[in-house]
Amino acid sequence: MLNIILLGPPGAGKGTQAARLEKERGMIQLSTGDMLRAAVAAGTPVGLKAKAIMERGELVSDAIVSALIGERLDEATTSGAIFDGFPRTGHQAEALEILLAQRGRTLDHVIELVVDEDALVRRITGRFSCAKCGAPYHDELKLPKVAGTCDICGSHDFKRRPDDNEETVRTRMAEYREKTQPILPYYDARGLVRRVDGMAPVEAVAAEIDAILDS
Ligand code: AP5
16 A cells, blocks of 8 residues: 655645546545545634635644544555645654654655746636636646636536635745755655656646556
């Protein structure tokens, strides 16, 4: 059973690749961003704490996100887990080690998606999704085939993430540089980091990740 981390700044393609791996390999995508957005939508105590922090593009507390991962980790018993957007700080990296060790599991790969920041701002501010089925679209890269109608479910409702405006994206990038990038040497020292060109087309990124997982 593989345990892998997908690491990279906002818009690097972590969610795109994690969702694909879940579909194609039956692995479980553990995205703290998705878990937090679900908590915000449901109005849970965690969601109420996280909402304003996420809208500013800052990081939610280590204790909250580590607890969310702990609650979901046992779902990935045989199929393996993809950590998408977690860990993002040194404390979260330590928490993950403990959570895995408690289950007799270890990390196999930390896959860093290497990307160009300015191109990412364009990627993120242009993205939107179907409000009903979640199918992803983009203003420049992938519009629905029929304007205003979801290709997958036919819905006419679309939504954008409240943190996908340029100002918040810049804060999210800065948070990544200051708090998340510094955890890479910790994994590098253990020989776990594999680097993938995240600016390549989605299929090429997928092929590189598959080659790592099959190696
Ligand atoms: P989170 O949801 O994790 O967002 P993020 O890291 O900012 O990443 P994104 O979801 O924006 O991007 P992605 O890398 O998944 O790219 P995607 O595949 O969507 O976190 C949101 C917030 O929650 C944080 O700011 C924080 O407040 C909080 N949070 C979450 N986890 C936390 C934690 N552990 N600790 C503390 N706080 C936490 O792709 C982006 C776009 O590009 C899409 O349109 C896609 O179609 C397109 N695309 C993808 N790949 C390619 C490609 N190769 N070529 C061209 N286009 C591509």
